[in-house]
Structure formats: structure tokens, C-alpha cells
Amino acid sequence: MSDVNMDKLHEFVGKMLGDLGAANSVATVRVGARLGLFEALYEGGPATPAELAQRAGGLAERYVREWLMAQAANGYVMYDAKAKTFSMTPEQAMVFVVKDSPVYLVSAFDLAAATIEGEAKVEAAFRNGGGVRWGDSAGCLFCAVGDFFRPGYVNNIVQNWLPALDGIGERLDAGAKVADIGCGVGFSTLLMAEAFPNATFVGYDFHEPSIEKARKHAKAHGVADRVRFEAVTAKDISETGFDLITTFDALHDMGDPEGCAGNMKRILKPDGAWMIVEPIAGDAPEDNLNPVGRIYYNASTMICVPTSLDQEVGLGLGAQAGQAKLTEVIKAGGFGHVKRATEGPFNMVLEARH
Numbered sequence: 077m078s079d080v081n082m083d084k085l086h087e088f089v090g091k092m093l094g095d096l097g098a099a100n101s102v103a104t105v106r107v108g109a110r111l112g113l114f115e116a117l118y119e120g121g122p123a124t125p126a127e128l129a130q131r132a133g134g135l136a137e138r139y140v141r142e143w144l145m146a147q148a149a150n151g152y153v154m155y156d157a158k159a160k161t162f163s164m165t166p167e168q169a170m171v172f173v174v175k176d177s178p179v180y181l182v183s184a185f186d187l188a189a190a191t192i193e194g195e196a197k198v199e200a201a202f203r204n205g206g207g208v209r210w211g212d213s214a215g216c217l218f219c220a221v222g223d224f225f226r227p228g229y230v231n232n233i234v235q236n237w238l239p240a241l242d243g244i245g246e247r248l249d250a251g252a253k254v255a256d257i258g259c260g261v262g263f264s265t266l267l268m269a270e271a272f273p274n275a276t277f278v279g280y281d282f283h284e285p286s287i288e289k290a291r292k293h294a295k296a297h298g299v300a301d302r303v304r305f306e307a308v309t310a311k312d313i314s315e316t317g318f319d320l321i322t323t324f325d326a327l328h329d330m331g332d333p334e335g336c337a338g339n340m341k342r343i344l345k346p347d348g349a350w351m352i353v354e355p356i357a358g359d360a361p362e363d364n365l366n367p368v369g370r371i372y373y374n375a376s377t378m379i380c381v382p383t384s385l386d387q388e389v390g391l392g393l394g395a396q397a398g399q400a401k402l403t404e405v406i407k408a409g410g411f412g413h414v415k416r417a418t419e420g421p422f423n424m425v426l427e428a429r430h
């Protein structure tokens with residue numbers, strides 16, 4: 077141990093303390109969110125543990141007190157030592173309370189929990205080289221994934237991403253035919269359908285339970301007459317004549333993304349566009365050794381790679397494939413033009429044309 081630099085060790089252990097604190101906050105954040113504690117604290121204003129316990133519907137004060145101390149230590153709520161009350165700032169509320177905020181992150185904690193639930197199956201796949209079927213690794217991985225991406229979609233698809241594609245906004249206004257492939261529980265499809273009342277939409281995903289949920293969401297949003305959801309793999313979609321195809325955080329999960337791209341080309345009109353939304357990533361691995369890449373690489377190990385390896389070909393692109401690799405895959409499917417239309421802190425948006 078003589079070559080251990082004590083300063084470097086202290087620095088590293090300091091970082092680990094922060095990381096372990098974050099890991100240990102997963103359960104308390106989820107419990108608090110389900111019990112409405114964040115909402116009650118923010119909306120009702122500063123409270124003692126007893127007041128918050130009462131406000132949240134008569135919870136056990138002793139638990140609420142410990143939970144509040146945990147969140148104060150996390151830095152997720154504020155503590156006023158003089159008044160002995162807790163409160164939340166508007167910024168903390170953006171992350172823990174406001175569900176349509178672009179930085180609402182509670183679902184990211186659900187996703188973390190889902191990856192822990194899936195450990196045994198993924199560990200077995202490390203040993204046998206196989207995959208884990210989408211949705212099999214955790215009870216409701218697909219719900220957590222849908223909720224995790226939803227805030228980004230609510231704040232970007234209609235406002236930023238679709239307008240970045242050449243001429244697509246006008247076509248959607250006029251009444252385009254759209255396929256949302258790998259649509260999951262359908263949030264992206266429904267957001268587009270609500271924004272473009274003249275257009276028609278088909279959401280495709282190979283996971284039946286996701287499609288069932290998507291159909292329920294469509295009914296609840298009153299758009300079921302213009303939106304249809306079908307359980308089918310991307311390569312087997314037979315309907316043609318789409319003006320726009322979208323894939324939101326799904327291409328890299330496919331086992332045979334090149335084969336899927338080939339089918340996208342076949343079903344897209346010659347003058348149509350394919351919008352590929354993928355996690356933001358640089359082309360070189362070292363470009364992604366940052367906080368966003370860290371979240372994606374961890375999720376990719378536990379979710380994206382096992383999902384892809386479970387399917388035919390099993391290319392296993394991973395969530396940090398980067399634009400160069402994605403372009404290669406899309407072009408292998410026969411597309412002649414691929415460019416980056418726009419990007420955000422978590423996603424890049426590629427546009428592919430025949």
C-alpha cells in the first residue's frame with residue numbers, strides 16, 4: 077500500500093460518500109414521492125414533521141421526521157434550524173414536484189430501482205451471453221422508462237425537435253401520416269397527436285403490455301380516432317406511405333437496427349423524413365465519461381444492451397452509440413442522407429432521408 081497517495085485516496089473516498097448518499101436516497105425519494113410528501117411540503121409551505129405528516133393525510137410522524145432529515149441531508153429539501161421547519165425551494169420543486177418540468181427527475185429514481193430489481197437476470201446474461209427480454213427484468217421497467225423520458229418529450233418534441241426537420245411542421249399541420257416506432261407506452265405519439273389535429277398516427281412497439289397502456293392513454297386523451305397502437309416488431313411493420321417516422325430512444329434497443337432501418341426506408345414515402353431521437357453521446361468512449369454518460373452507460377448495461385442481445389442479430393448498440401455509429405446503421409438500412417437536426421442536454425435528434 078506504500079504507493080497509495082493519501083490525498084488522492086481522501087479525494088476519491090469523498091466522491092464515493094456523495095455517490096453512496098445518492099444511491100441510498102433512491103428508496104426514500106420514491107417512498108416520499110408516492111406518499112405525496114414533496115408535493116405537500118412545497119404546496120403547503122414550511123412545515124414541522126408533525127404538520128407535514130398531518131398534511132399528507134395523517135402519516136406516522138416519526139417516519140416523516142426521519143424522511144425529512146434524510147431529504148435535508150440529501151439537499152433535496154431545506155431545513156430552518158431556528159424555526160425547526162422544512163421547506164422546498166422552487167428549484168427543488170422543479171425536480172421533485174412539477175411533473176411537466178423539463179427537469180422532473182423522480183422517474184429517474186424509479187428507473188434506478190427497476191435496474192436493481194433486474195440484477196439477477198442481467199447477471200445471468202453476463203455469464204451466458206444472452207439477453208433479457210424487454211420488460212422482463214423488472215415488474216414495471218417499461219412504465220418507469222415511459223415516465224423517465226416523458227418530461228423531455230413534453231418540453232421538446234413539438235417545441236424544438238419537429239420544427240428542426242425540414243418542412244415537416246407544415247406537413248403535419250396539413251395532415252401527415254406518422255409512424256412512431258418503439259413507442260412504448262405512447263407518450264410521444266400522443267403529444268404529437270394532440271399538437272397536430274389533422275394528422276394521423278400509428279404507434280408501433282413489440283411489447284404488448286406497453287401497447288395496451290398506450291391504447292388506454294389514447295382513450296383518456298380523446299384522440300383514439302386518429303391514433304392507433306399496434307404490437308409488432310419494427311422489422312415486420314407492413315403498412316406503407318408514411319410522411320414521417322419517429323423513433324424516440326428506441327433504435328439502439330433493437331436487436332437488428334440495420335434491418336429495422338431497412339424497413340423504415342420501405343414504409344417511408346420517398347419525400348418523407350425519419351426523426352431518430354437518441355441519447356446524446358460523443359463518438360469516442362472518452363467523450364461520454366461525464367454525468368449524463370454515466371447515467372446512460374449504467375442504464376445501458378442493465379437495460380439497453382440486454383434488450384438488444386435478446387433479439388435477432390443482437391447488435392447491442394448501447395445507449396451511447398454516438399452519431400457516427402448511428403449514421404452507419406441508418407445508412408446500412410438504405411438511407412442516403414443523415415444529419416443532426418438538433419440536440420438537447422440529454423438527446424440528439426437525427427434526420428434521415430431517402
Ligand SMILES: C[S@@+](CC[C@H](N)C(=O)[O-])C[C@H]1O[C@@H](n2cnc3c(N)ncnc32)[C@H](O)[C@@H]1O
Pocket residue numbers: 210218221222223225226257258259260261264280281282283286308309310311323324325326329330331332383387
Ligand atoms: C427505451 S424504450 C423507449 C420507449 C418510448 N419510445 C419512450 O421513449 O418512452 C425502447 C422501446 O423500444 C421497443 N423495442 C425494442 N426493440 C424493438 C423492436 N425490435 N421492435 C419494436 N419495438 C422495439 C421496446 O419495447 C421499448 O418500448
